[in-house]
Amino acid sequence: MIAIAILSTLLVAASAEYCYNDVEAACSSRPLNTDAPLLANCNAKYGSFESLQADMQAYANANIETSFEYLLMSTHFGNYEVNREGFKGLYRKLSDKAWDDAIDVIKFIAKRGGRMNFNQLPRFKKNGKESRILELTELNSLAKALDTQKQLADEALRLHGQATQHSKQDASVAHYLEEHFVEKQADTVRDLAGHTNDLKSLLGDRDASVSVFLFDEYIKKTL
Amino acid sequence: MKLVCGIALFAFACVSFVTAEELKCTLKPADIPTAWLDMVDPCIKAMESQVKNEIEASMTYLAMGAHFARDSVNRPGFSKFFIESANEEREHAIKIIEYLLMRGQLTSDVSKLLKFPLRPKREEWNNGVDALSFALNLEAQVTGNIRDIIQICETPKTSTFNDYHLVDYLTADFLDEQYKGQRDLAGKISTLGKMMATHGPLGEFLYDKKLLNGEL
Numbered sequence: 001m002i003a004i005a006i007l008s009t010l011l012v013a014a015s016a017e018y019c020y021n022d023v024e025a026a027c028s029s030r031p032l033n034t035d036a037p038l039l040a041n042c043n044a045k046y047g048s049f050e051s052l053q054a055d056m057q058a059y060a061n062a063n064i065e066t067s068f069e070y071l072l073m074s075t076h077f078g079n080y081e082v083n084r085e086g087f088k089g090l091y092r093k094l095s096d097k098a099w100d101d102a103i104d105v106i107k108f109i110a111k112r113g114g115r116m117n118f119n120q121l122p123r124f125k126k127n128g129k130e131s132r133i134l135e136l137t138e139l140n141s142l143a144k145a146l147d148t149q150k151q152l153a154d155e156a157l158r159l160h161g162q163a164t165q166h167s168k169q170d171a172s173v174a175h176y177l178e179e180h181f182v183e184k185q186a187d188t189v190r191d192l193a194g195h196t197n198d199l200k201s202l203l204g205d206r207d208a209s210v211s212v213f214l215f216d217e218y219i220k221k222t223l
Numbered sequence: 224m225k226l227v228c229g230i231a232l233f234a235f236a237c238v239s240f241v242t243a244e245e246l247k248c249t250l251k252p253a254d255i256p257t258a259w260l261d262m263v264d265p266c267i268k269a270m271e272s273q274v275k276n277e278i279e280a281s282m283t284y285l286a287m288g289a290h291f292a293r294d295s296v297n298r299p300g301f302s303k304f305f306i307e308s309a310n311e312e313r314e315h316a317i318k319i320i321e322y323l324l325m326r327g328q329l330t331s332d333v334s335k336l337l338k339f340p341l342r343p344k345r346e347e348w349n350n351g352v353d354a355l356s357f358a359l360n361l362e363a364q365v366t367g368n369i370r371d372i373i374q375i376c377e378t379p380k381t382s383t384f385n386d387y388h389l390v391d392y393l394t395a396d397f398l399d400e401q402y403k404g405q406r407d408l409a410g411k412i413s414t415l416g417k418m419m420a421t422h423g424p425l426g427e428f429l430y431d432k433k434l435l436n437g438e439l
Binding site for chain 2: 043044061064065068071072073075076078079080081082099102103106107109110111113114115116117118119121132133134135137138139140200203204205206207208209212
């Protein structure tokens with residue numbers, strides 16, 4: 001009985017948001033309340049997207065920022081002094097991926113009736129002063145990339161958790177994150193962790209220059 | 224007491240273990256002659272700042288793509304067109320970076336190439352013509368920037384070094400693309416502008432579908 005009462009009050013509350021009502025009002029001969037935009041409820045919003053939107057915008061911006069950081073890391077490995085084709089290619093690939101992901105999130109936001117906000121700051125916990133130093137050695141760069149990918153993956157998981165929470169439940173968002181992010185991120189994180197540990201064991205040598213050369217060549221082949 | 228000793232012993236063991244396996248993360252740099260590095264400073268600076276310009280253009284196109292993808296705007300053709308433009312501008316930035324790397328530049332301070340956070344110049348447009356016109360003006364600005372770089376690199380104030388190769392590259396590759404791109408945008412504004420003058424929303428609706436299907 002209580003459930004029915006709650007349901008009916010919900011229905012009454014929701015009926016005010018119907019597109020059909022807007023259309024009826026707009027097409028009737030009675031004068032309109034001109035304050036509101038025409039057919040304001042004829043939008044693609046449903047579910048809990050509204051409360052998840054800001055986080056999704058922040059995630060798109062996180063991918064944009066990450067993409068350009070990777071691009072600069074790639075640039076560093078492309079200069080003639082460092083000259084590591086493999087590392088250069090690895091970070092360029094990660095940069096391209098993050099850029100494409102950002103575009104995809106923006107498209108998803110638009111699909112769900114939202115709008116992109118480029119000023120919504122990414123929810124990144126930058127690790128202090130080193131955050132924007134991108135002229136890194138081979139091992140440092142792998143460490144930074146690994147941390148970055150894990151942050152992106154953690155944020156996707158956090159968003160997924162939000163979208164499956166009772167109050168913000170939205171299976172469309174959760175499914176999108178699963179399909180487009182969660183699975184691939186596990187692969188990328190694992191690959192980078194593997195690379196980092198491989199290189200770690202190669203750097204124990206008194207002179208690691210040949211090891212790093214061979215490792216760079218290997219990375220180039222994996223791309 | 225025993226436990227404390229145990230922990231202390233373990234910590235000591237760990238420390239000694241780490242120090243025993245110290246990593247050689249930084250390699251000794253090689254000795255490379257520098258006589259081949261002939262780019263001059265004002266020219267390098269101008270090229271480096273062009274990376275920022277191209278990325279700003281890219282972000283602005285991305286904002287256009289996002290705007291036209293909205294449910295209340297619903298112009299998927301325009302959205303697609305502008306997102307492709309965003310990708311192209313990003314590629315231009317990468318081409319400039321690649322050129323600088325080829326000439327032996329960018330050996331330090333790559334983090335200063337871009338200024339974070341990266342933001343678009345604007346996030347909303349009134350209609351298709353408005354956005355295309357904004358894009359054309361943006362392209363005209365970029366063309367102006369490239370011409371400035373050509374001038375700086377041809378006759379730098381600080382030296383007599385005429386950077387023939389760079390000037391040729393910018394002229395043949397970048398300016399060529401700029402002028403063709405500008406002509407394309409101007410043509411689009413013309414066609415769409417004529418249709419919208421008499422058939423506003425319908426003209427834009429039809430034009431959007433043409434853009435989407437690559438029929439223009």
